[in-house]
Amino acid sequence: MPADLRIRVGHLDLPSPVLSAAGCAGTGRELAQFTDVARIGAVTTKSVTLEPRAGNPVPRLTETPSGLLSSVGLQGPGLDGFLQRDLPWLLSRGARAFVSVAGHSAREYGELASRLSDAAGVTALEVNLGCPDASAAGRPFALDPAAAGAVVAAARGSARYDIPVFAKLSPEVTDIVSVAQACVAAGADGLSMINTMPGMTIDPVSLRPALAGLAGGLSGPAVRPVAIRCVWQVREALPDVPLIGMGGVRTGRDALEFLLAGASLVAVGTVLFHDPSACSRIQRELEEELVARGVDRVSDIIGRAHEPAGYAAERHSWAL
Amino acid sequence: MAPVQVRGTVLTVRRVDAFVAMTVVAPAIATRFRPGQFVAIAVGGPTSSMLARRVLSVHDVRPDHGGTVEFVFPPREPGTQWLADCRSRDVLDIVGPLGRPFPVPKDPVSCLLVGVGDGSAPLFALAARLAERGSATDFLLGAESADRVFGALTARRTGRSAAIATADGSLGSRGSVVDLLPTVMQQARTDVIYASAPVPVLRSVCALAARYSLPVQALVSEPVMTCGTGLCAGCVLPVVGTDGVTRMVRACVDGPVFRGDRVRWDDVGTIPFDALGAPGWKPRAAAGPAAPSGSPEGRSHAS
Numbered sequence: 001m002p003a004d005l006r007i008r009v010g011h012l013d014l015p016s017p018v019l020s021a022a023g024c025a026g027t028g029r030e031l032a033q034f035t036d037v038a039r040i041g042a043v044t045t046k047s048v049t050l051e052p053r054a055g056n057p058v059p060r061l062t063e064t065p066s067g068l069l070s071s072v073g074l075q076g077p078g079l080d081g082f083l084q085r086d087l088p089w090l091l092s093r094g095a096r097a098f099v100s101v102a103g104h105s106a107r108e109y110g111e112l113a114s115r116l117s118d119a120a121g122v123t124a125l126e127v128n129l130g131c132p133d134a135s136a137a138g139r140p141f142a143l144d145p146a147a148a149g150a151v152v153a154a155a156r157g158s159a160r161y162d163i164p165v166f167a168k169l170s171p172e173v174t175d176i177v178s179v180a181q182a183c184v185a186a187g188a189d190g191l192s193m194i195n196t197m198p199g200m201t202i203d204p205v206s207l208r209p210a211l212a213g214l215a216g217g218l219s220g221p222a223v224r225p226v227a228i229r230c231v232w233q234v235r236e237a238l239p240d241v242p243l244i245g246m247g248g249v250r251t252g253r254d255a256l257e258f259l260l261a262g263a264s265l266v267a268v269g270t271v272l273f274h275d276p277s278a279c280s281r282i283q284r285e286l287e288e289e290l291v292a293r294g295v296d297r298v299s300d301i302i303g304r305a306h307e308p309a310g311y312a313a314e315r316h317s318w319a320l
Numbered sequence: 321m322a323p324v325q326v327r328g329t330v331l332t333v334r335r336v337d338a339f340v341a342m343t344v345v346a347p348a349i350a351t352r353f354r355p356g357q358f359v360a361i362a363v364g365g366p367t368s369s370m371l372a373r374r375v376l377s378v379h380d381v382r383p384d385h386g387g388t389v390e391f392v393f394p395p396r397e398p399g400t401q402w403l404a405d406c407r408s409r410d411v412l413d414i415v416g417p418l419g420r421p422f423p424v425p426k427d428p429v430s431c432l433l434v435g436v437g438d439g440s441a442p443l444f445a446l447a448a449r450l451a452e453r454g455s456a457t458d459f460l461l462g463a464e465s466a467d468r469v470f471g472a473l474t475a476r477r478t479g480r481s482a483a484i485a486t487a488d489g490s491l492g493s494r495g496s497v498v499d500l501l502p503t504v505m506q507q508a509r510t511d512v513i514y515a516s517a518p519v520p521v522l523r524s525v526c527a528l529a530a531r532y533s534l535p536v537q538a539l540v541s542e543p544v545m546t547c548g549t550g551l552c553a554g555c556v557l558p559v560v561g562t563d564g565v566t567r568m569v570r571a572c573v574d575g576p577v578f579r580g581d582r583v584r585w586d587d588v589g590t591i592p593f594d595a596l597g598a599p600g601w602k603p604r605a606a607a608g609p610a611a612p613s614g615s616p617e618g619r620s621h622a623s
Contacts, residue, residue: 025551051597051601059543060554063372066371070554212589273547276551
C-alpha cells in the first residue's frame, strides 16, 4: 500500500512535504520543464524584493566539495514584476506558491507582506532573514534575535491572517534556538532552516577570491549535518512550531532524515542545479522509504528521532 | 522545443588532439536539437561531490541508434576528466537541448563562421544547416596552438574557404582570428558572421563587424554555467533589450547565442550602473528619459 504523503501544516493542506527551496527554482518555469510543479508540496519562489535587482557581478557560483558557494545577490524583477508575471504563471500551473520576501528594513518586509496579501494565490510567506540590515551596518537580520523578531513582527502584522509566515533562520549563530524563539514570539507561524553558511574559496589561477562577491553562501549536501542539528535543536525547544527543513536534501532518505529530526516539510535547493527533476524523484523515494518502514502516513514520522530509542522499535519492526 | 532529462548511453569516446569527443545515444535530445544548443551533463555519478553540471555545446547529432549527440571538451578539471574517463556503455545523466539556437537566414547569404578552440565545435552543425539553405560558409578558426584548433580538416573539406590562425604559428598564420578577420571578411564578401569564442575575441569580432555593419550572432561560453537550465542565475551578462534597457540576462536561457550588437561586451563580468535593478538604479528614470543613457555604451564598440 502506498504511503500517504499528504501533510497538514497549521491550516495548510499540502499534497506532499517536498518543496523547492527559495532561489533554486528560478521563476518556476525552469523547474516545470522537469517536474510537475502542481504535484510537489509547493514552489518556494526566489526572494522577492520591492524594486527590481540586478544582483551581483559574476562569478556568482563556484563548486566546492559536495556543495556550491553562491553570491547571486537576489537578482529579480521586483514585486511588480513578480505579481504581473511570475505569480500568475505559478497559479496557472496549479502550483502552491510559498513566496520568499527580502528587504533591508522591517518596513520593507511589512510592505511586501501587505502587497502580497492583496494578491490572490499566495499560499505562505517565507521571510528571508539573511539580508543585510541597513540600520545595523549590513549585519544580517538572522544573526540578532531582536532584529529578526522585528522583521517577523512587521511581516506578520501586515500579512493577511490566513497566510502563514515562516521565518528562515541562518545557522551562523551561537544559539539558533534564541533566534527561533524570538521569531515565534514575534508571531512567526513556522520556521525554515537553514539558510546558507558563509564561506570563501580562492581561485588558484587569479590568486583572488573565486566569487565576485568575495564571500558566498555555502549550500548543498556539505551543510546537511548542520541543518539536521539546527532542526533537531529547534524542535527540542519548540515542539509545536512547524518547521521546514532544508540543506543538501538529495535523496528520499535525506528528506526522511529531516522529517525524523522534526521538520514537517522538506525543501530541495542546491541539488536542483544538479538534478532539475530532484523534487519529483525525492518525493517518490521518500514514499518508498516510508513503505519500507511500514509507515502509512508521513505525518506519523515527524520528529520521531526525538522519541526514546526503545520506543519506536517496540511499536514497529522496521525493515531497515 | 522543451529540453528533456535523459539517461544516455555512451557510444564512443575518442581523443581529438587536445580534446575529447564523446558520442552518446540520446534520441530525445538529438531529435529536438538545433545548432548552437548545448547539453548539461552530471559528472561523478549519483553520489558525486561535484554538484555543478558540465555544460557543453553539441557538436553534431546523427540519426544512428535512434539518435546520437556528440560533444567536444578539453579534459581540464576533475569533472571533465571524469567524463573523459567514461567508456562506451557507461550511462550519463544529460539534460538538453538547452538554450537559444543560432538563427539562420531565410535567403542564401555568405556566412563567416569564426571559432576559437573547442568553441568551433558547434559551428559545424550550423554550417550543415546553412548549406541546406544554400548559404555559402567560410571558416575562420583559431587557438593557441595547432592541437587546440578543433575541426580544421572538416572546415577545409566542407567550407568554401577556411583560414586558420594560431598564437604560436604551428598551424595557419601566426596571430589571432581577429587579425585575419578583415581580410577574410572582404575576400569572402561576408554578409553574416557567426562566432563562438572567448569573450575578448567576441568583443573584437563584434567591434570589427559593426564597422562594416555586418550582423554577428555570438555564442558565449562565459560566464561559466552551473546548472545550464536557468535555475541558478549564475551566468548573467549585460544585454540591451529592444526597449534600450540593459538587463542582466542568463546566458543559458536567453543565450548562449546573442546578437553581437546587443551584448555590452566591455561590461561583461560587471553590473553596469544603468542596468535594470543595479545599485542606485531608479525605476522612474529608466522608464523614460534614462533610456538613451544606455545607447552611448551600446555605440561605443561600434566606433
